[in-house]
Amino acid sequence: MNKLFRLLIRDLKSSVGLSPYLLISQLIMPLVYIFILGLAFTNVIGEITIGGVAISYVQYLAVGVVFGQLMLSASYAGAMVFFDKRMGMLEQILAGPFKRYEYFSSKMLSVILQGLFGSFLVVLIASPLLIGLRPTPTSALYVLFSLIFASLFFGSLSLFISAYVKTDQTLNIIFNSILPPLTFISSIFYPLEAMPDPLKAIALANPLTYAADIARFGLFRMNSMTFPYAFFLLPLLSTILFILAMHATYRISL
Amino acid sequence: MASLGYAITVKNLTKKYGDEVAVDNISFDVKRGEIFGFIGPNGAGKTTTIRILTTLIPPLSGEAEVLGYNIREDADEIRCRIGYVQQQLSFEYYMTVKDNLDSYGLLWGVTNQQRKQRLKFLVDIFGLTDILNKKALELSLGQRKRLQVAREFMHDMELLFLDEPAVGLDPIVKRALLDFIREKVKKDGITVFFTTHIMSEAEYLCDRIAIIDKGKILACGATDELKKKFDAETVLELVIQEKDENIAKLLESVPNVNNAMLSTDGKSIRISVKDPYSQTPKILNALLNEGYHVAELHVKEPTLEDVFIRAVKRGIKK
Numbered sequence: 001m002n003k004l005f006r007l008l009i010r011d012l013k014s015s016v017g018l019s020p021y022l023l024i025s026q027l028i029m030p031l032v033y034i035f036i037l038g039l040a041f042t043n044v045i046g047e048i049t050i051g052g053v054a055i056s057y058v059q060y061l062a063v064g065v066v067f068g069q070l071m072l073s074a075s076y077a078g079a080m081v082f083f084d085k086r087m088g089m090l091e092q093i094l095a096g097p098f099k100r101y102e103y104f105s106s107k108m109l110s111v112i113l114q115g116l117f118g119s120f121l122v123v124l125i126a127s128p129l130l131i132g133l134r135p136t137p138t139s140a141l142y143v144l145f146s147l148i149f150a151s152l153f154f155g156s157l158s159l160f161i162s163a164y165v166k167t168d169q170t171l172n173i174i175f176n177s178i179l180p181p182l183t184f185i186s187s188i189f190y191p192l193e194a195m196p197d198p199l200k201a202i203a204l205a206n207p208l209t210y211a212a213d214i215a216r217f218g219l220f221r222m223n224s225m226t227f228p229y230a231f232f233l234l235p236l237l238s239t240i241l242f243i244l245a246m247h248a249t250y251r252i253s254l
Numbered sequence: 255m256a257s258l259g260y261a262i263t264v265k266n267l268t269k270k271y272g273d274e275v276a277v278d279n280i281s282f283d284v285k286r287g288e289i290f291g292f293i294g295p296n297g298a299g300k301t302t303t304i305r306i307l308t309t310l311i312p313p314l315s316g317e318a319e320v321l322g323y324n325i326r327e328d329a330d331e332i333r334c335r336i337g338y339v340q341q342q343l344s345f346e347y348y349m350t351v352k353d354n355l356d357s358y359g360l361l362w363g364v365t366n367q368q369r370k371q372r373l374k375f376l377v378d379i380f381g382l383t384d385i386l387n388k389k390a391l392e393l394s395l396g397q398r399k400r401l402q403v404a405r406e407f408m409h410d411m412e413l414l415f416l417d418e419p420a421v422g423l424d425p426i427v428k429r430a431l432l433d434f435i436r437e438k439v440k441k442d443g444i445t446v447f448f449t450t451h452i453m454s455e456a457e458y459l460c461d462r463i464a465i466i467d468k469g470k471i472l473a474c475g476a477t478d479e480l481k482k483k484f485d486a487e488t489v490l491e492l493v494i495q496e497k498d499e500n501i502a503k504l505l506e507s508v509p510n511v512n513n514a515m516l517s518t519d520g521k522s523i524r525i526s527v528k529d530p531y532s533q534t535p536k537i538l539n540a541l542l543n544e545g546y547h548v549a550e551l552h553v554k555e556p557t558l559e560d561v562f563i564r565a566v567k568r569g570i571k572k
Contacts (some may be wrong), residue, residue, distance in 0.1 A: 006361050010361050013353065014346050017353070017389075083347075087344060087347055089346065092344045095309075095310055095336070096334075096362065098333075254310045
C-alpha cells in the first residue's frame with residue numbers, strides 16, 4: 001500500500017478517535033442554524049435578491065452553513081498536526097519510513113476529505129430545502145471547486161497555526177479568536193450587499209465569502225459583488241496559505 | 255568509514271543547541287547483533303545522539319553510519335530499517351490499544367494477516383490482553399509505556415533504538431521487557447541501541463556499554479572491562495555492636511582500605527576494598543584488637559553504578 005495512503009488512513013482514524021463528538025456537532029449545529037435560525041429569519045427577511053436572482057433566506061443560509069461547517073471540519077483536521085506534535089506521533093512517524101512532504105501531503109488530503117465530509121453532512125441535512133433544485137454538471141463543478149479550495153484554505157491555516165503553537169490553551173484561544181469572526185464577517189449568514197461598509201471591507205478579504213458566493217452562483221446563478229474576482233482570489237489565497245503551511249510543517253523542530 | 259560488521263559507526267559527532275554543547279565530539283561503534291547500552295545521567299546527550307542516529311536531527315559536525323548508510327545522505331534508507339521507541343510517551347491517545355497496534359503496523363506497511371498475528375503475540379507478551387479495547391488515554395503510565403514498546407515490534411527492523419524504554423514500568427514488566435529484547439536479539443539477530451540512566455538495567459541487558467556525561471563519552475566496553483578499567487572496588491558492609499564514631503578512622507588506618515563511611519545510626523560501616531579476600535581478615539583483626547564486635551559482614555561486588563560514578567567523577571576532575 002502506498003505510503004501516502006497509509007498515512008492518510010492513520011490520520012483519518014486518529015481524527016475520528018480524537019473528535020467523535022465533532023461528528024455529532026456537525027449534525028446538530030447545522031440543524032440549529034438552518035431549521036431554527038434559517039426558518040425563523042425567513043419569516044422576517046423573506047427573500048434575498050442579488051443580481052436579479054431571488055431565493056429564500058433559508059436556502060441562502062443553507063449554502064452558507066455548508067461552508068461554515070466545512071471551515072470547522074477542515075480546521076479541526078489541520079489541528080491534528082498539533083496533536084501529533086504533542087503526543088509524540090510526529091517524531092515517531094518521521095523516524096519511520098516517511099518523508100516530511102509525505103506527512104504534509106497526507107495532512108492536506110485529510111483536510112480536504114474531512115472538509116468535504118463535513119459539508120456533505122450539511123448538504124444531507126439541508127436537502128429538504130434544496131428539493132426542486134436541478135444541479136447541472138457545471139453547477140456541481142462550481143460547488144466542488146469552492147469546497148476543495150475552501151478546505152485547502154482553512155486546513156492550511158489550521159496547519160500553519162498548529163505548526164507553531166505549543167500548548168492546547170494557545171491553540172484554543174487562536175481558534176476561538178479567528179473562526180467565529182471569520183464566520184460572521186462573511187457572506188455565510190447575509191449578503192455583502194447588506195453589510196455596513198467597514199464590515200464589507202473585512203468580508204471581502206475573507207475566503208469564506210468567495211467560497212459561499214461561488215457555490216451560490218453554481219446552484220442559483222446568484223451573481224454576487226465578489227464576482228468575478230472570487231474565482232481568482234479563492235485559489236490564490238488557498239495557494240498562499242498552502243505554501244505557508246508547507247513551510248511551517250518543514251520547520252517544525254523535533 | 256568502514257562499517258563491515260558494524261550496525262553503527264560514529265566518528266567525532268558533535269551537536270550544539272545554541273551555545274550549549276549537547277554531544278561533544280563522540281566516537282563509538284556498535285557491532286551487528288549486539289545490545290549496546292548508552293548510559294548517562296539525565297541531560298547527558300543520550301537522546302540527542304539517538305535523534306541524530308535516527309536522522310531526526312542533523313549533527314553539527316562529524317560522521318555517522320547506521321547499517322552502512324550515511325546519516326546525512328541516506329536518511330531514507332536508514333529510517334525504513336530501524337525501530338525507535340522514544341523517551342517521550344507516544345501513541346494515538348484516542349485510539350484503543352488494539353487500534354494503536356494495528357494502525358502502527360499499517361503505517362509500516364505490514365500485511366493484514368501479519369498484523370493480526372503480531373498483535374496477538376505482542377498483546378500476550380506485554381500483558382495488554384485485559385486493556386485491549388481501552389483507549390490509550392485511559393491507561394496508566396506503565397500501561398502506556400508497555401503499549402508504546404509493544405507497538406514497535408509490529409514491524410520488522412534490523413536495528414532498534416530504545417530511549418529509556420523501561421521508565422514507569424513495574425519490576426516484573428521491566429524484567430519481562432528486557433528478557434523479550436534479549437530473546438528478540440538472539441532469535442532475529444537485530445541490533446539494539448539502548449539508553450538508560452538506570453545502571454542495573456544496562457548491566458542486566460547490554461553486551462557493551464558506553465558511559466556518556468555532559469555530551470562526552472567517558473568510557474566504552476563490556477561491563478567487566480569497565481569494572482577493571484575504573485578499579486571498581488568491592489564494598490564490605492560491617493554491622494558493629496558498639497556505636498563509635500572512631501571506627502571509621504581506625505579502619506582507614508588499615509593498609510589499602512579506602513573510604514570507610516559510618517551509617518547515620520553508627521551501627522554499620524561501609525568500606526571500599528580492592529582485594530576483599532586478603533583485606534577482610536586484616537579489617538576484622540583490627541576491629542577485634544580494639545575491642546569491637548562484628549555482628550554481620552556483607553560483601554557487595556562492584557556494580558555498573560560504581561563504575562559509572564567513578565567514570566563521571568574522573569570526567570569532572572579532567
